[in-house]
Amino acid sequence: MVHRTPCKQSSTLNRITGSEVFLKLENLQKTGSFKVRGAFNKISQLSDEECAKGIIAASAGNHAQGVALAGREKGLQVTIFMPETTPEAKVLATRQYGADVRLIGKNFEEAYAASKKEQLLTGAAFVHPFDDLAIIEGQATVAMEMLQQCPDLDTIVVPAGGGGLLAGTAIAVKLIYPSVRVIGVQAQSASAISSIFHGTTNSPIPFSPTMAEGINVKDPGKLTTKIIQSYVDDVITVSEQEIASSILFMLEREKMLVEGAGAAAVAAVLYNHLPFNSEKTGIIVSGGNFDIGKLEACRKISMNLGKANSF
Template identity: 80%
Template sequence: MVHRTPCKQSSTLNNITGSKVYLKLENLQKTGSFKVRGAFNKISQLSEEECAKGIIAASAGNHAQGVALACREKGIPVTIFMPETTPQAKVMATRQYGADVRLVGNNFDEAYAASKKQQLVTGATFVHPFDDLAIIEGQATVAMEMLQQCPDLDTIIVPTGGGGLLAGTALAVKLIRPSVRVIGVQAQVTSPIASIFRDTNYVSNMFLSTMAEGINVRVPGKLTTKIIQSYVDDVITVTEEEIASSILFMLEREKMLVEGAGAAAVAVALHHHLPSTSTSTGIIVSGGNYDISKLDECRKTATGIVVASSF
């Protein structure tokens, strides 16, 4: 039900890093994001009774589309709560897949709270965007494909919000090829998993936003956090300027429009955050659902850190 997406080398990133860099292009996945993998895996395991109650979910955008598509395929009614700040491209696509979309709050956490409140009223079956083993197992298939496509990888970079993709990647990699390093990346302005991983205090600022809205989760999952602490090698952060310049890099040099979450992972290579010992790195470009109306803002944010034409 999902695509086996390409994993291609980037000659420009090879030159910048002095090593081999592969891009796992989940922006070319169905619904434009890896999230459909976990959604299909979870919903395929629901009982007839659970499906009959209907589905309810909360999402910053990409999980919504995956759930909506999976529910359409199975004929299950679905209601999805999304932040009011969600890019219109994600909202419109979710509605086109047949979901009843409710826009609530300024961020994922507020939309999530509203969805749980509604679930108590309706009794619908909740499909969590990341803190669920079936979701995590579905996301793990990204890394499984990467290890088959690029057997010489020694490092995999994973964009991280609630932690489902990072947890799934770590479980798969450490089972199949434990010597490969798994490194999560978060936006610097909203980085709870990085703080937990490094055992530092994290103070959430509900007024801060990030260009990587797909990984803007202030309360990560309990299950995902436990897995990450046990199996992930490192979690680092990148700045808004680095994310913005990476969006422009992907557009101008790789001829692909990717969203901020995927660009955050690219920023690790583009801005020299890779481990010095890495010789073959896989980067998960997690999604391509970018709001093109924000390109001008993206260019302004990137100004001063890198000139797009200089790549």
Template identity: 75%
Template sequence: MYETARLFEAFERLTEIVHRTPIKQSETLNEWTQSEVYLKLENLQKTGSFKVRGAFNKISQLTAEECAKGLLAASAGNHAQGVALAGRKVGARVTIFMPETTPAAKVAATRKYGATVKLVGKNFDEAYKAARTEQLATGATFIHPFDDITIIEGQATVAMEMLQQQPDLDTIVVPAGGGGLLAGTALAVKTIRPSVKVIGVQAANAPAIASTYHGRKSNLTHFLPTIAEGICVREPGKVTMDIIHNYVDDMITVSEQEISSAILFMLEREKMLVEGAAAAAVAAVLNKKLPVSSNRIGVIVSGGNFDVGKLGNCITACNDSVLNF
């Protein structure tokens, strides 16, 4: 039986550590959807992503012995920065394995926080396997990016803030890769306000959670590249999927064109540059893909660490369709 008090302990633990990010109403999305749409701006969080929440929640509870062994993680970028910053706070050595395709800005930021970065493999899953091999060889303490209940509880604090800031939300839309943010959101929402619907969003090119949720076998060999590299995870976690199956109301996917259009929409209309993972959740609302009728929709804008070199690709992909919104 899960002890829900752990969620509130995580919330208190992180109160003085992370930013309480703003929640902003989007007038354009309001008009377009005929609903009230509220954007939870985790792109303004420390390190530019919600990931720092889970990393701090986990690392702050490690023993001195665990920290002395050094911290090890695998990440497509945002978890890396969260672990690097949290590790620096406790004085631990941090090594991060990242895919060779990781945007240069995310690699540079991780190094700036003091971590050693090793670029290995073409995707997160290959970097993850390399990191696990390193752990076996060195005995370092591994900080999983999503499949850890303590990490999930840290991510849950995003939704807990949202429900304080906008108590009358009836739907929360969440981007998902490995499922840590989605699982945390669902756990918090169904504990605090069970009537609120939780909808997970994945890139159609990397739909591991959506496929599993809907009972379809995910073909790991046919994943395609996605501009939402932060949620390109081929194999979701067991802990996350257990929570998602029990508490998430539905899973949907969005195309590369829809994600690209959402990136440009956020830049043009909201004056914010957000990464593909965050834009996936916006895309679901922008393209009216939500499977439920909602009056007040909360959207988690999960991060802002975008590779600006990809802006040209966004413009090409959406064929200026964003200008119609």
């Protein structure tokens, strides 16, 4: 039901980092994101009785498309609550997959709260975007494929918002190749998982708009956080300028349009934020659903980095 996406070596990143770097291109996945993996896995496990009143989900965009497609394949009524700030391209795509989209709230948390109220009223089945074992298991297939395609990796770099992809990656990697290091990456503007991981939650946790809206999550999952604390080696952050520059890098040098969340993982390697040396690094490029109208904004933001135009 999902694509086995390519794992491509980047000669430019090899040159910049002095090591071997491989890109797991989930931007080429169905719906343009890894999220469809977890959505299909979860919905395939729901009984007819559970689905009788339809499906409800909340999403900043990519989970919405995955749920909409998986629900359509099963012939189900799908309702998705999305923040009013969701890029128009993601809203339109979700509607084209047949879902009823309701734009509510300024961020994911407000859309999520509205979706839960509606779910209680209707009795529809709720498909959580990250804090669900079936979702986590589905996302784990990204790392399982990656290790089959490139079995000699010593580090895998993963973007993180609610933590489903990072938790799934960590479980899969540590069960198969426990010596491989798993590094989570967050935007500095929304770094809840990093704060929890490093025990800095007594200070205000940054949460503000970011170009990586796919990982702009204020409250990560309880289940995902527990897994991340147990199996992930480190969680780091990257700046808005680095994310914007990495979007442009992927477009100009790799000929790939990727969204901010996927570019955040690239930025961690491109700007040398890994906490240790890696000879063979895998990067999960989580999605490609980028609003092309934001390219000029990317260019302006990235101009603050001297390295931005030196690749």
